[in-house]
Amino acid sequence: xxxxxxxxxxxxxxxxxxxxxxxxxxxxxxxxxxxxxxxxxxxxxxxxxxxxxxxxxxxxxxxxxxxxxxxxxxxxxxxxxxxxxxxxxxxxxxxxxxxxxxxxxxxxxxxxxxxxxxxxxxxxxxxxxxxxxxxxxxxxxxxxxxxxxxxxxxxxxxxxxxxxxxxxxxxxxxxxxxxxxxxxxxxxxxxxxxxxxxxxxxxxxxxxxxxxxxxxxxxxxxxxxxxxxxxxxxxxxxxxxxxxxxxxxxxxxxxxxxxxxxxxxxxxxxxxxxxxxxxxxxxxxxxxxxxxxxxxxxxxxxxxxxxxxxxxxxxxxxxxxxxxxxxxxxxxxxxxxxxxxxxxxxxxxxxxxxxxxxxxxxxxxxxxxxxxxxxxxxxxxxxxxxxxxxxxxxxxxxxxxxxxxxxxxxxxxxxxxxxxxxxxxxxxxxxxxxxxxxxxxxxxxxxxxxxxxxxxxxxxxxxxxxxxxxxxxxxxxxxxxxxxxxxxxxxxxxxxxxxxxxxxxxxxxxxxxxxxxxxxxxxxxxxxxxxxxxxxx
Ligand code: ADP
Numbered sequence: 001x002x003x004x005x006x007x008x009x010x011x012x013x014x015x016x017x018x019x020x021x022x023x024x025x026x027x028x029x030x031x032x033x034x035x036x037x038x039x040x041x042x043x044x045x046x047x048x049x050x051x052x053x054x055x056x057x058x059x060x061x062x063x064x065x066x067x068x069x070x071x072x073x074x075x076x077x078x079x080x081x082x083x084x085x086x087x088x089x090x091x092x093x094x095x096x097x098x099x100x101x102x103x104x105x106x107x108x109x110x111x112x113x114x115x116x117x118x119x120x121x122x123x124x125x126x127x128x129x130x131x132x133x134x135x136x137x138x139x140x141x142x143x144x145x146x147x148x149x150x151x152x153x154x155x156x157x158x159x160x161x162x163x164x165x166x167x168x169x170x171x172x173x174x175x176x177x178x179x180x181x182x183x184x185x186x187x188x189x190x191x192x193x194x195x196x197x198x199x200x201x202x203x204x205x206x207x208x209x210x211x212x213x214x215x216x217x218x219x220x221x222x223x224x225x226x227x228x229x230x231x232x233x234x235x236x237x238x239x240x241x242x243x244x245x246x247x248x249x250x251x252x253x254x255x256x257x258x259x260x261x262x263x264x265x266x267x268x269x270x271x272x273x274x275x276x277x278x279x280x281x282x283x284x285x286x287x288x289x290x291x292x293x294x295x296x297x298x299x300x301x302x303x304x305x306x307x308x309x310x311x312x313x314x315x316x317x318x319x320x321x322x323x324x325x326x327x328x329x330x331x332x333x334x335x336x337x338x339x340x341x342x343x344x345x346x347x348x349x350x351x352x353x354x355x356x357x358x359x360x361x362x363x364x365x366x367x368x369x370x371x372x373x374x375x376x377x378x379x380x381x382x383x384x385x386x387x388x389x390x391x392x393x394x395x396x397x398x399x400x401x402x403x404x405x406x407x408x409x410x411x412x413x414x415x416x417x418x419x420x421x422x423x424x425x426x427x428x429x430x431x432x433x434x435x436x437x438x439x440x441x442x443x444x445x446x447x448x449x450x451x452x453x454x455x456x457x458x459x460x461x462x463x464x465x466x467x468x469x470x471x472x473x474x475x476x477x478x479x480x481x482x483x484x485x486x487x488x489x490x491x492x493x494x495x496x497x498x499x500x501x502x503x504x505x506x507x508x509x510x511x512x513x514x515x516x517x518x519x520x521x522x523x524x525x526x527x528x529x530x531x532x533x534x535x536x537x
Pocket of ligand 1: 434438439442466468469470471479484485486487494495496497498499522
């Protein structure tokens with residue numbers, strides 16, 4: 001030991017160390033207990049000196065501990081960390097267990113006696129912090145996966161109880177009032193009572209109620225230790241008073257839920273026994289922040305979903321109602337063609353244009369109605385065994401004029417001995433027309449398009465290969481989204497063709513996918529299940 005550090009200085013350092021330093025003799029009785037040990041364990045030196053070390057160890061570990069100290073004594077090893085394989089726990093004066101880290105050393109005196117010295121650190125705060133951090137991380141994941149605002153609130157209530165409170169009420173803010181969005185309690189009977197709170201509807205809390213303070217100051221409100229009495233006194237709604245009486249909280253913590261600078265609700269936590277300390281407050285505030293963010297996201301999702309539903313309903317109604325007038329335009333212009341006045345070439349051309357426009361409108365209305373049917377699961381498929389080559393040839397009939405007008409070389413590569421597939425011919429022809437139609441639309445004049453039909457493990461695969469402009473990799477995942485088009489300048493469609501093709505193929509039990517390289521071309525493929533041998537057409 002360097003000369004300038006005397007035994008007295010060392011003794012003083014040990015005495016003032018924040019860790020507990022405890023010495024025991026060979027019979028495992030306590031002979032030394034520093035100030036750190038007194039602060040951690042809650043015993044005074046006078047109370048504990050002469051007691052067995054077991055006093056500081058939870059009952060279930062005592063026998064094992066005594067044996068381990070003896071073994072350590074015999075081992076001749078100078079010092080060893082305790083609890084290397086699993087965490088150790090120690091016992092405070094009041095009987096409260098806490099997580100600890102410790103090391104033990106042994107010193108042999110010349111007179112043959114042995115002293116064991118234990119240095120122990122209280123790691124309960126660190127453990128609590130770690131547990132809370134991992135709880136918040138897990139909560140974040142669960143909330144991100146929650147669907148809609150009601151489910152989000154239910155998840156939060158379930159997460160809060162019992163981790164941070166015995167009871168939890170989540171309030172949604174509406175104007176100057178609140179209504180209960182979700183509740184949870186450790187006791188099932190009380191939980192059933194809390195369930196009824198959601199029926200209370202919108203409440204405007206009376207002056208002095210913590211929720212009013214939340215509205216006005218947007219800061220946490222803590223009521224303890226007489227939370228039950230205070231809350232009953234400040235509430236007017238009978239079901240709320242009954243719920244508070246049933247929970248009988250000693251402590252209540254109200255936290256504002258703030259998202260994008262708006263107060264959107266309140267997280268209310270209740271503890272029947274015990275109080276909330278500053279650490280609990282920080283934890284609860286973190287949970288409130290997470291909740292506000294998740295709730296805000298969920299509400300935005302709800303709004304988007306509701307608008308999409310409204311759009312689809314509107315599209316369904318309008319397209320249905322447009323069908324008859326468009327059919328009338330088509331029919332009347334066809335009959336106009338037979339009129340003597342239509343023999344004039346100029347008039348004839350104009351009537352032809354009206355007919356074409358009516359055809360385009362009719363196709364668009366059909367697509368819109370199909371998309372709506374897909375949504376409602378009402379796209380009827382009547383599949384039976386059919387020859388895939390015949391299907392292809394029939395669907396190409398209508399596209400031939402377009403192919404020729406664009407000088408496109410259409411190459412059909414049909415494997416021989418193909419099995420029959422299960423298909424609704426009209427729907428699969430519609431799919432093929434969509435895919436070949438896209439290939440034509442996005443290919444330059446005079447280029448080549450191949451349609452390949454082959455058999456593989458999944459069934460029969462039909463691919464439409466073009467050498468057109470291709471699709472950028474970041475846009476590829478969106479091509480099957482409805483109303484999606486890579487560029488809005490091209491109005492030869494409504495971005496529904498691939499969404500409908502996907503719906504049709506998947507309703508057939510098949511798979512559809514697109515591979516593409518910008519500048520090189522696109523391959524759209526889908527599978528169809530083979531028909532069983534027994535099935536006949
Ligand atoms: P639309 O009827 O408007 O063509 P689709 O759903 O059939 O709608 O296609 C959606 C979008 O996907 C198209 O607008 C286009 O941007 C892209 N796309 C589809 N097929 C091809 C292809 N063969 N080559 C390049 N882009 C394509």
